[in-house]
Amino acid sequence: MDFNDSPEEAAFRIEVRTWLEANAPKKVDTKKMSEPEILKLAKAWQATKAAARFTCMTWPEALGGRGATPIQNVIYNQEESKFDVPRGFFDIGLGMCVPTVMAFANDETKQRFVAPAVRGEEIWCQLFSEPSAGSDVAGLRTRAVKDGDDWVINGQKVWTSGAHYCDFGILLVRTNPDVPKHKGLTMFWIDMKAPGVEVRPIHQMSGGSNFNEVYFTDLRINDSQRLGAVGDGWKVALVTLMNERLAVGGSTGPNYAEIMALARSTVTEDGNALANDAFREKLADWYVQAEGLKLTRFRTMTALSRGQTPGPESSIGKIISANQLQDLSNSAMELEDQFGIITDTAIAPMEAAFQQSLMWAPGLRIAGGTDEILKNIIAERVLGLPGDVRVDKDVAFKDMPTGR
Amino acid sequence: MNFDYSDDQKFLKNEARKFLDGNCTSAHVRKVLDNADLSYDADLWKGVGAQGWLGAAIPEEHGGLGLGRVELCAIAEELGRACAPIPFASTVYFLAEALMLAGSDAQKAKWLPKIAAGELIGAFATSEGPGVVNAANLQANVVGGKLTGVKIPVTDGDIADLAVVLANEGGKPGLFLVELAGAGVTRETLKTLDPTRSVAKISFSGAAAERLGDAGEGFALTEAVFDRAAVLLAFEQLGGSDRCLEMAKDYAMDRYAFGRTIAGYQAIKHKLADMYVKNELARSNAYFGAWALNVGAAELPIAAAAARVASSEAYWFASKENVQTHGGMGFTWAVDCHLYYRRSRQLALVAGAPKVWKERLVQQLERRNAA
Numbered sequence: 071m072d073f074n075d076s077p078e079e080a081a082f083r084i085e086v087r088t089w090l091e092a093n094a095p096k097k098v099d100t101k102k103m104s105e106p107e108i109l110k111l112a113k114a115w116q117a118t119k120a121a122a123r124f125t126c127m128t129w130p131e132a133l134g135g136r137g138a139t140p141i142q143n144v145i146y147n148q149e150e151s152k153f154d155v156p157r158g159f160f161d162i163g164l165g166m167c168v169p170t171v172m173a174f175a176n177d178e179t180k181q182r183f184v185a186p187a188v189r190g191e192e193i194w195c196q197l198f199s200e201p202s203a204g205s206d207v208a209g210l211r212t213r214a215v216k217d218g219d220d221w222v223i224n225g226q227k228v229w230t231s232g233a234h235y236c237d238f239g240i241l242l243v244r245t246n247p248d249v250p251k252h253k254g255l256t257m258f259w260i261d262m263k264a265p266g267v268e269v270r271p272i273h274q275m276s277g278g279s280n281f282n283e284v285y286f287t288d289l290r291i292n293d294s295q296r297l298g299a300v301g302d303g304w305k306v307a308l309v310t311l312m313n314e315r316l317a318v319g320g321s322t323g324p325n326y327a328e329i330m331a332l333a334r335s336t337v338t339e340d341g342n343a344l345a346n347d348a349f350r351e352k353l354a355d356w357y358v359q360a361e362g363l364k365l366t367r368f369r370t371m372t373a374l375s376r377g378q379t380p381g382p383e384s385s386i387g388k389i390i391s392a393n394q395l396q397d398l399s400n401s402a403m404e405l406e407d408q409f410g411i412i413t414d415t416a417i418a419p420m421e422a423a424f425q426q427s428l429m430w431a432p433g434l435r436i437a438g439g440t441d442e443i444l445k446n447i448i449a450e451r452v453l454g455l456p457g458d459v460r461v462d463k464d465v466a467f468k469d470m471p472t473g474r
Numbered sequence: 475m476n477f478d479y480s481d482d483q484k485f486l487k488n489e490a491r492k493f494l495d496g497n498c499t500s501a502h503v504r505k506v507l508d509n510a511d512l513s514y515d516a517d518l519w520k521g522v523g524a525q526g527w528l529g530a531a532i533p534e535e536h537g538g539l540g541l542g543r544v545e546l547c548a549i550a551e552e553l554g555r556a557c558a559p560i561p562f563a564s565t566v567y568f569l570a571e572a573l574m575l576a577g578s579d580a581q582k583a584k585w586l587p588k589i590a591a592g593e594l595i596g597a598f599a600t601s602e603g604p605g606v607v608n609a610a611n612l613q614a615n616v617v618g619g620k621l622t623g624v625k626i627p628v629t630d631g632d633i634a635d636l637a638v639v640l641a642n643e644g645g646k647p648g649l650f651l652v653e654l655a656g657a658g659v660t661r662e663t664l665k666t667l668d669p670t671r672s673v674a675k676i677s678f679s680g681a682a683a684e685r686l687g688d689a690g691e692g693f694a695l696t697e698a699v700f701d702r703a704a705v706l707l708a709f710e711q712l713g714g715s716d717r718c719l720e721m722a723k724d725y726a727m728d729r730y731a732f733g734r735t736i737a738g739y740q741a742i743k744h745k746l747a748d749m750y751v752k753n754e755l756a757r758s759n760a761y762f763g764a765w766a767l768n769v770g771a772a773e774l775p776i777a778a779a780a781a782r783v784a785s786s787e788a789y790w791f792a793s794k795e796n797v798q799t800h801g802g803m804g805f806t807w808a809v810d811c812h813l814y815y816r817r818s819r820q821l822a823l824v825a826g827a828p829k830v831w832k833e834r835l836v837q838q839l840e841r842r843n844a845a
Contacts, residue, residue: 071544071765072476079475141475330839344840347833354832357839358784362755365762368477375475383758386751442740448750449743453723456738 073368075145076375082142086124086149093118097154109235112156116190124150126164126188133172134188141374162231163187163194167240170310171259174297179259183238195236195262197227197284198307202472204229205443207242208251208304209462209470212286214243214258216293221245221258223266223289229437233269233282236262240310242303247468254467255303258295266290276429322434323395323427324420326356329402332419336405343405356398359390382452388434389444396431399424477761479548487548490527494556497521500810506559506670507813513633513663513672519560523592528566532574537587543768547709547760554710554821555717557813559670561595561630563710563824567703569596572638575702576649576687576695585636585651597634597654598703599625599676600696606830607640609693614641614678621652621683624675629824631674632663638699639683640692647692650683657681668820670813697834701778703825705763708778711785711821712753712760718792718814719749722799729801742799749792756781756788776842779835786821786828793818 075083095115100108119125120134127143129135138146150157168187172180186192203210212225223243233239239262246254260267266289271279298306330353333343343349366383373380402424403410415421435441449455462470479487498518506512522528531546532538546566553562570589573582588594600607602614602625614623621641628637631654639650654661658681666673687695723746726737736742763781766774797804797811804811822828 071478071480071761071768073765074476326839330843350836351829351832353839354779354783354835357835358759358780358787359755361762361780362758362784365477365758366754368475369758369761371475372477383754386754389751390755442744445744445747446740448747452750453719453746455723455726455743455746456735458738458740459734 079141079145079375083145083149086146089122089124090149090153093122094150094153094155100156105235108156109159112159113190115155116160120189125160133184139374139377141371144371144374159193159232159235160187160190162196163236166310167194167196167238170240170257170297170306173309174257174306175259176294179294183259192237193232193235195230195233195239196310197230197233197239197241197260198310199229200226201228205440207307208255209467210242210244210255212241212243213247214245214256216245217290219293220290221293221296223258223260223286223291225286227284227286228272228281230269230282230284231280233262233284234271238262239284240297242307244467245300245303248466249301250464251462251467251470252304253301255307256300257297257303257306258291259297260289260291260295264289264291274433276426276433322391323430324398324402324423325360325394326353326398328420328423329353329356329398329405332402332424333405335419338405338407349401349405352401356394359394363387363390382448385444385448385452388438389441392431392434393441395427395434399428399431403428477765479544483545483548486545487552490525490549490552491555493521493525494552494558498556498558500557500813503557503559503670503810503813510669513630514561515559518558519595520592522558522560522562526590528562528570528592529586529590531566532570532586532590536582537590539590543705544764546706547764547767550706550709551713554713554817557670557714557717557817561597561633561672563703563707564598564630564634565589565594565596567706568598568699569636569638571702571706572598572649572686572695572699575698576691581651581684581686594636595630595634597628597631597637598699599628599631599637600640601625601627606826609647612640612642612647612692614639616641616643616648616650616683616685619683620658620680621650621678622680624677626675627664627666627673628676629671629673631676632661632672637676638686639678640696641683642692643685643689646690648689649686649692649695651686652678652681652683666820668816670817671820671824697775700825701774702767704778704782704831705760705767705774707821707825708756708760708763708781708785711789711818712756714814714817714821715749715753715756715785715788715792718789718796718811719746719753721811721814722746722749722792722796725800725803736799745795745799749788749795752784752788752791756784759784776835776838779831779838782825782831783828783835786818786831789814789818790822 116125123136124146126135127138127146128140130137164187168184171183187194198207200210200212212223212227214221214223239260241258241260242255244254245256266287268285270283272281272283273279333349336343338346340346366386370380370384406419412418413422413425418425450457502515502518506515526539527549529538530541530549531543534540570586573585614621614625621639623641625639634654637652637654639652641650658679660677662675664673664675726742727735729736759780763777766777793815797815800809800811803809
């Protein structure tokens, strides 16, 4: 048992580090920059990476990758995370959407789209979730009706990350409401700038707008934009979701180290907060959870390093981290006592990081699979427990009861 | 990255499971549970000795197999899974580790071969009453090589041949080796929550005691032994937690209520998923402890604390929710759930309660920050 690279991995790490030191852009203070300005920097960095084949690394060379092993991909991400480069704009497109296009589109479409996406010239988004189809995404209602060689699309998507700066998207729609829900879906790619597509930002409870609603009003697309057979949309969507990138990234938001620093400088009813027994017990729990998750990622990496398929242990990550962020943020605010209510970044400790995390954490517990769905997945796919009773299994979509 | 058992270690673990599947069934555990006169399963103890497990981590020069601590962790995981009713932890994790940590060459040469050969049962005696023993309340005292005082509880104290005892000598705390068959030792077996592991009160009145390690280092050495034992115990706890999840799953799959298997109800599925999450967190922390113990890393104190906290929490949760998943059957003597419920408490307390370890963990964090 050790944490060492194999000789080949060590050599690759040095190659990556050398390249990053020579090519990674200098640290910029992005706090005062607008999103389009940051996006411009991100596109430039993506182009640099693509030229050196340090993006989409596990893809074949013909598609812009370098046929790398998954562990090489992890090593690159680890090394890149030590640099302050713009990131996050291309993950969904290159991690989920473009692989779906590669798996289901014709050669002409692949020729047209894959290379510009790899170079960061065009960005893709994923249009699956709807206001009445979240965890049960197969219950979506956006309709596509055939009209000659075209399809006409009406409906609404929601929680679409990056829709406002994306060029293209993959869109899951209902093409047949007369069959059970999973069987009446079809996947298409669409131009996000086409007439009939309207993107509206969602005003989140946290105050920000990181996601969008996307409305379709008589959007007309050609049948050649179809990905997979008519009625096979669910099968195609599963391929998209399977391509979700191995999450080896760091955590989001403050952790045990930050709250420990806060406690050290905070006076409570019985002296310094760090001397409080109840606080110390919680601190130990947070440490054990955070270290446990980091070490669990090391176990996943070990499997990759040995050329094995990682076990299901990585599925515990978001359940733990999202709940911990919420709990830890709340504890930090309570440490601050009356002062904890202040969110003014100029006054609140740590520029109000804890208050911001408290407002962000509920979203983290929902996005990318709610706590409840993730537990179902662990129960069914990891432990092998049976699925729930499906009352909608053999019911035509149009006959399904609907609520809100 | 190489943060998992190797193929050889997995093979050893699998062999251990096969041996215990045959030699440590629930019937073996219950034999000790149901018979107040039995303190351990002597046949299993002999068998485990014959497998070489007692000397797995003892160097070859002292009669052991000279394997690493990770191999010992793999064995511990299987012993925990089987709820083995033997004094393995007292003898191997506490006594042998204490000797290897602090023993003189002569002490190691005298005792380690006997441990490896299965000729000796050990015990580690620090506690003197409810709460944590410390420099201010430690009563046991050595004068002129003779120990006087009372240690309670001492796990396996009624069957042990050799104990490591924490006591003062000339005002300085130290560890002492005491042969329990000698004069001046009175032992009384105590009733405990987990009768599959025996516990004694030992009264010393002028028992011959030989210092183990330096004078004045008694508490530091105790902590260092606890760090080592905590990692190994964490693997026993992990093995038990995994077994509880399996039992709960197997029962839920076969139990029908309201027209279908209860394993399909989300209340049960989420409970079992919570068990899985806690078990995996415990496994990752335990592996880190195994690594730190194996290479003698400076991180051992914090790694041991994290392993102990995570595995104690996982086993408590898994053992109590396993009873709950079994419903009324889980509350009967006949069903095995209570064996694990009992053992989860025994393991969580034997090297100091989780609350104490959380405090030790935070002290390590503070030390790291100060450095």
